[in-house]
Amino acid sequence: MDKIKVGIIGPGNIGTDLMYKVMRSKYLQMDFMTGIVESEGLKRAAKLGFKTSTEGVKAVAEDPEVKIVFDATLASAHLANAPVLKAAGKIAIDMTPAAVGPYVVPCCNLDEVKDSDNFNMVTCGGQATIPIVNAINEVADVEYAEIVASLSSKSAGPGTRASIDEFTQTTRKGLEIIGHADRAKAIIILNPAEPPVMMCNTIYTLVKNPDEKAIIEAVNKRIKEVQQYVPGYQLRVPPIIDGNKVTVIIQVEGAGDFLPKYSGNLDIINSAAIAVAEKLAAKMLNK
Amino acid sequence: MDNRKINIVDTTLRDGSHAVSHSFSPEQVTAIAGGLDKTGVDIIECAHGDGITGSTFNYGFSKYKEMDLINAASKVIKNAKQAILLIPGIGTIEDLEEAYENGARVVRVATHCTEADVGIQHIQAAKKMGMMACGFLMMVHMASPEKLLEQAKIFQEAGADYINLADSAGYLLPDDVKARVDKLVNGLDIPVGFHAHNNLSLAVANSIAAVESGATYIDATCRGLGAGAGNTQIEVLAAVFNRLGYNTGMDMYAIQDVAEEIVEPIMHRPQVIKTAPLMLGYAGVYSSFLLHTYRAAEKFGLNPRDILVELGRRRMVGGQEDMIVDVAYALAQEKNNK
Structure with a gap:
């Protein structure tokens, strides 16, 4: 095993952009995209050869291979998803303002909070x-x-x-x-x-x-x-x-x-989330 | 003759605060609001020029606590309704609640003219609190009448009691005003208002055009005090509407006295159309940028006019005062490289 498998909940703009960023990562392996209804985003992920499901958090939580899950839904949804992911032993990277876990900005405080199992990405x-x-x-x-x-x-x-x-x-x-x-x-x-x-x-x-x-x-x-x-x-x-x-x-x-390219706001929060996931993955891989 | 009631909204203590760099004191607010309340104006707006919690580096810090000013006004306003302005992205519902506790009963939720949906939650919150809510579209010269109607409908659906169109750059000519107001009056179920800036010396004329097209709320300020070259001068508006036979319910002499005896002595400078405010109107730039532009021009050794024209070319919107420094820095670099 040379890469850590990740899942993404929420196949919208943020989730899809995250998927492409994961595909470029040297430590992360794109594995599972889930939503709650059939959508263009799910079709796109399936076409690229990834697992997809309309069962949202449940599908990724039940997948034993997925270690890190990006939640690109809404704050209200993440409040419900967070305990499910925690119970399943997954690390959650929260793109919403739910703030279940500590705020993280990779170049400032990642080392301080790296033992958490839920990371909040603040805002763009x-x-x-x-x-x-x-x-x-x-x-x-x-x-x-x-x-x-x-x-x-x-x-x-x-x-x-x-x-x-x-x-x-x-x-x-x-x-x-x-x-x-x-x-x-x-x-x-x-x-x-x-x-x-x-x-x-x-x-x-x-x-x-x-x-x-x-x-x-x-x-x-x-x-x-x-x-x-x-x-x-x-x-x-x-x-x-x-x-x-x-x-x-x-x-x-x-x-x-x-x-x-003008969506630098979406890019920076996604890139920061990937930086967090890569740091955790590298640790898991002992690199 | 036309018997519609024309509601006059005095914004001396809000838009006017730009012209005194947000330095109104509680005593001045008491004197102005108390004076205005006896003139027959319908709504008195009091807040930082950029809306509640606008007291910042970006927009200029208020000399006194904004909520104390709102509270001071509420003590002397007996006849009119007391308003605040709230720009989503600057102020929040939490701030709105604080303003309500201090006496505000009307909120004008102001967004750029194409971004009304960012104000839905604020209009809904205000209605839940029992406040009167106005959907306030800024920089309306940047959108077509059709686009403005679409945006006004978002506010109407959220529960707004009326829509105010703000010519924040003082750019519109009377026919442009007519086209916009007319479209909204015919397409909405709620009243329409208009807020002018005098950068092209058309504030009163544009206010007439708005009322002729069916607007029933008009913003104005004593001595025209306001951002850029100022707003519609309320005592002049009262006289003109009196001549036209419009029913404003205003006491023409009383408002003249408030303007001359209470507001004029507080003013930092006469509200005249100098070159820079003229260029705001010509280039379509947010009027509140004026004083910040003078400061940046001085710091970077530039002509304010060049900064304003570049801001207009970049299509900057209300609230982007920070881009004045960005533009000034870029122009200064260019100049040094020549």
């Missing part, structure tokens, strides 16, 4: 901005962090739209818990421009020690770390230091696996 905006706040905090002590995540309208699905409050609240909590900002605020903007705009994230921090050189070094180093698992993560505007205020702007271009 959180995956894009928490690494920078965390890095600035290490050298400058962040009192307050504020982020503005702008997404193309086309990349924001009905789930995001119907739960925009959860997005801002979950991102804020992530900025505080993993970013280590004393206080935080998250703002999300949808822009319908055509051609669609790339995901863009502005990160403002109010810091105690505005050491320009240390901040620039920390941000540049952190960007390289994120690029390890999100190649399209780029600096648009390098740190601007204005008294105790630091402004950084980051752009995220998607890998274009299944979703278009």
Whole structure:
């Protein structure tokens, strides 16, 4: 056995993009895609030769070979799925805002939470901005962090739209818990421009020690770390230091696996989830 | 003559707060809201210019706690209804509940004109709390009348009591206003309102066009205080609507006195159409970007006009104040590379 088999619940945009990312992984083996009704996503997975089922969580839980399960459904569904996966001894990677398990941002706190059996991926905006706040905090002590995540309208699905409050609240909590900002605020903007705009994230921090050189070094180093698992993560505007205020702007271009490149928001949360799964798989494989 | 009741919504304490960089004090709010309440205006809106919890780096911090201002207004508003603005993605239902506890009874849920569905949960929550709810579509010059009707219907279905079309960039010409308002008035079961900006000196004219097309809610502010070149000047609107014979229920002299005696002394500068606000209207840029653009232009050594034109070209929407720095940085890099 040289790869760890994974299942995905939820064959929508996120689940399908995850499938393509798993197919490229050196530690993960795509095995099972499940949903609750027949869908294009299930047909696509079947066509690629993977097992499929309309029995949702039950099907993957009962499969002895699957070790890691991505849940790309809804928060309400994950609350029901989590105990089933736990009882079956599967590791769950939760793409929803359910937050059954600890928040994880791979370059910030994966080592701290690696023994958990349920990982929450925060939000796309959180995956894009928490690494920078965390890095600035290490050298400058962040009192307050504020982020503005702008997404193309086309990349924001009905789930995001119907739960925009959860997005801002979950991102804020992530900025505080993993970013280590004393206080935080998250703002999300949808822009319908055509051609669609790339995901863009502005990160403002109010810091105690505005050491320009240390901040620039920390941000540049952190960007390289994120690029390890999100190649399209780029600096648009390098740190601007204005008294105790630091402004950084980051752009995220998607890998274009299944979703278009402008959907950097979907790409970054999926890439982060894969990074978590690969780390766990490598450990299982003793690599 | 037309006997429809035209509801006047005063937003001096919300949109007007942009023009004083969100520095209204509880005492000023008490004086302005108390004064307005005696003039016959129907709704008085009080919040950060970018809606509740807009007090941020991105939009400018409020000098005083927003909820204290809302609370101060509620103590003196006896006749009108008290409103707040809520932009989903900035404010949340939790914030709405806090505003309700402090006295707000109307919420205007504002989204970009093509993104109404992000506000469904807020309209529904407001209705559950017994509030009046308005679906507020921003930057309406960026969408066709048909698209606006489709979006307004999303709000109507969520339970909105009326729809407000906001010409947030002050870009529309009177015929554009007519086409949009007319489409909604004929296609919806609920009333329609209009919010103008005076960037092209058309705020009063566009408000007339809206009412002629069937709008029954009109936004305005004392001395036109507001983002960009400001909003429709309420005391002028009262006089003009009086001449036209519209039933606004307003006391023309009383509103003139509030504007002159209470609001004017607080203003940081006269609300005139300088070059940059004119360019907002010309290029179709969100009016609230104005003061942030002046600051970025100074920091990066640029002409504000160049920043605004680029923002318009990139089709930035309301709330993207952070992109002013992005654009300024890019233009400064370009300039240095020449």
